[in-house]
Amino acid sequence: RKEVEQDPGPFNVPEGATVAFNCTYSNSASQSFFWYRQDCRKEPKLLMSVYSSGNEDGRFTAQLNRASQYISLLIRDSKLSDSATYLCVVNIYGGSQGNLIFGKGTKLSVKP
Amino acid sequence: NAGVTQTPKFRVLKTGQSMTLLCAQDMNHEYMYWYRQDPGMGLRLIHYSVGEGTTAKGEVPDGYNVSRLKKQNFLLGLESAAPSQTSVYFCASSYRTLYYEQYFGPGTRLTVT
Numbered sequence: 001r002k003e004v005e006q007d008p009g010p011f012n013v014p015e016g017a018t019v020a021f022n023c024t025y026s027n028s029a030s031q032s033f034f035w036y037r038q039d040c041r042k043e044p045k046l047l048m049s050v051y052s053s054g055n056e057d058g059r060f061t062a063q064l065n066r067a068s069q070y071i072s073l074l075i076r077d078s079k080l081s082d083s084a085t086y087l088c089v090v091n092i093y094g095g096s097q098g099n100l101i102f103g104k105g106t107k108l109s110v111k112p
Numbered sequence: 113n114a115g116v117t118q119t120p121k122f123r124v125l126k127t128g129q130s131m132t133l134l135c136a137q138d139m140n141h142e143y144m145y146w147y148r149q150d151p152g153m154g155l156r157l158i159h160y161s162v163g164e165g166t167t168a169k170g171e172v173p174d175g176y177n178v179s180r181l182k183k184q185n186f187l188l189g190l191e192s193a194a195p196s197q198t199s200v201y202f203c204a205s206s207y208r209t210l211y212y213e214q215y216f217g218p219g220t221r222l223t224v225t
Contacts (some may be wrong), residue, residue, distance in 0.1 A: 041218035044214075046213045104153070
């Protein structure tokens with residue numbers, strides 16, 4: 001099982017749609033979790049951290065399920081500007097890879 | 113604040129040539145990282161540093177060397193470039209690891225012919 005796995009995508013949705021991305025991680029020692037956004041030919045940027053109780057930032061909601069080793073990102077009322085690749089990122093305390101594991105990303109394309 | 117900057121933005125090398133990529137951050141971060149990103153592979157960690165004068169290997173360190181002589185700078189060297197090193201290279205920094213956001217530079221697009 002790969003350390004961080006994401007929905008393969010791409011997701012093609014109309015404006016205004018609700019879309020959900022899933023991510024599973026294999027290491028139960030994982031301590032913290034993030035969603036990053038990467039626009040085409042740009043660097044990744046933090047979208048939001050994921051807290052144990054779940055958290056919301058405007059149209060974006062992140063959930064964490066430690067028992068199932070699963071995190072999710074929900075985007076409501078999709079905008080054209082949401083088109084990007086979304087990276088699931090997991091921090092593992094004491095890991096050999098500088099503690100940060102990136103998923104391969106899920107591409108979202110929002111159409112008019 | 114400039115954040116994280118990378119030099120150069122683009123470079124074409126011939127097989128066997130050497131080069132150094134420079135990363136600089138002005139946020140007084142302790143941790144710095146070098147990643148490469150290839151289509152279908154996602155971001156992979158090459159080397160990282162948890163403080164001035166210290167470096168460690170990541171997932172794909174072969175063919176690369178790094179140095180962190182100053183806290184604000186992290187250099188990535190390719191001693192003898194190979195076509196397999198054609199990639200986009202991102203530098204990142206964070207205050208600490210674990211709970212802290214990583215800030216990325218704009219990337220260096222390297223082509224080795």
